[in-house]
Amino acid sequence: MNNKFSLRIKNLAYAYPDGHQALFGVNLEIRKGERVALLGPNGAGKTTLVLHLNGVIPTQQGSVTVVDTLVDTKNVESLRHVREKVGIVFQDPDDQLFMPTVAQDVAFGPYNSGIRGDELARIVDESLVKVGMLDYKDRPPHHLSFGQRRRVAVATVLAMNPEILVLDEPSSNLDPASRRELAEFLRSLDVTVLLVTHDLPYALELCERSVILAGGVVTADEPTSQLFAKPSFLAEHRLELPAGFRL
Amino acid sequence: MLVVVATPIQNYVAYICFLLIILILTRLAQIPFRTLFLRSLIEIPFILFAILMPFFGTGEKVDFFGLSLYESGLLAGASIIAKGTIGVFMSIILSGTTSARAILKGLARLKIPAPILGIASFMTRYLNVVNNELIRMRIARESRGFQAKGVRSWRVLSQTLGAVFIRSYERGERVYLAMLARGFQGKMPADNGGHKTDLQSAFLLPGAAGIISVATGLFL
Secondary structure (H helix, E strand, C coil), X not given: CCCCEEEEEEEEEEECCCCCEEEEEEEEEEECCCEEEEECCCCCCHHHHHHHHCXXXXXXXXXXXXXXEEXXXXXXXXXXXXXXXXXXXXXXXXXXXXXXXXXXXXXXHHHHCCCCHHHHHHHHHHHHHHCCCHHHXXXXXXXXXXXXXXXXXXXXXXXXXXXXXXXXXXXXXXXXXXXXXXXXXXXXXXXXXXXXCCCHHHHHHHCCEEEEEECCEEEEEEEHHHHHCCHHHHHHCCCCCCCCCXX | CHHHHHCCCCCHHHHHHHHHHHXXXXXXXXXXXXXXXXXXXXXXXXXXXXXXXXXXXXXXXXXXXXXXXXXXXXXXXXXXXXXXXXXXXXXXXXXXXXXXXXXXXHHHHCCCCHHHHHHHHHHHHHHHHHHHHHHHXXXXXXXCCCCCCCHXXXXXXXXXXXXXXXXXHHHHHHHHHHHHHCCCCCCCCCCCCCCCCCHHHHHHHHHHHHHHHHHHHHHC
């Protein structure tokens, strides 16, 4: 960890077009190299927050800064820069893998940032090697198992060499071995990680720091083990450690 | 295909030759004739329509197995059946021998507009996903005691279709978000992998069909 910020969110508020307000002034700072868990019950605004990080949802109030760039959806340069820096792995890999083959899908991001030819092929191979899916390069995504698809989804984002990796419920629907392999893999990466999850043991395993988002504001921001030692506080936010789990 | 459509139906020798070419191709492609036949059943609604044509029309009538039929309708019907069947057979052979990806690439080389190619590409990718969703919904229906029989179940079935439509629409939005998140700016990358067919072999089949069409038209 060092003193540089990967992400700074200040007083971020957002209401959907139908008037429903999802975020009421979120403040969050993440330093380079940190792994932070973003916890919260269903409907707390976690996904809305995540979609602000790369300007898919425009900032209405407050500010989001990625490394040194202010996210500004009206500024094409800012958007291009931010989308290269923030890699989001979405929950359903079928949403993320839309090209005819695995390799083409991994190439999609780097292609959009202007990389072509041998350089593109090298990045695709490297990213697939990292997630152990090189052998499946020319297969169509729908022929892969769910766990394999999630790994390819991670590769598609790694190929963009992001500064921050945002993972939305990465452990959901994975068998225990795939879950462990993904954790080992995430630990081996030298990037800032924001892990959005309900899977508290997974958060504890991977992240030194946890943030709870509830009712559209950050209600807790402290070391994960310290936070998890307060079961009644967790319960107020509909978060529970699995039965029989001890810290 | 263009050659077949352009050949007049009266030139029946050409059509026999076309059918022979198809049989040889099927053999070469190692597609079982049974598969070819079964898949071509999709054509039946069109054939029914074509069979009706001789009964409704104007102009001269001819006697045909004791039935009085309109000649122009008869020719038009026969033409639809012959051309349609050959078209269906060729499509089956193409899809049986060529992967969806290769077909898309071929279309790209034939300069089909990019938006249409994009739609076709997404369709091949998500047909499977949507189909799985339908299967899951069917299992969910049946697990709760639903059995599709009679007009009464149509309501439930149409609601299922509506639900699939909305789910697909929402998935479309999520896919688009995922594309934006990886820097999509409106241009899909081209597919450069795989082999390319050279010009000579690409013209082999339509060339042969064209020669047959012209030759039989001139000499018979």
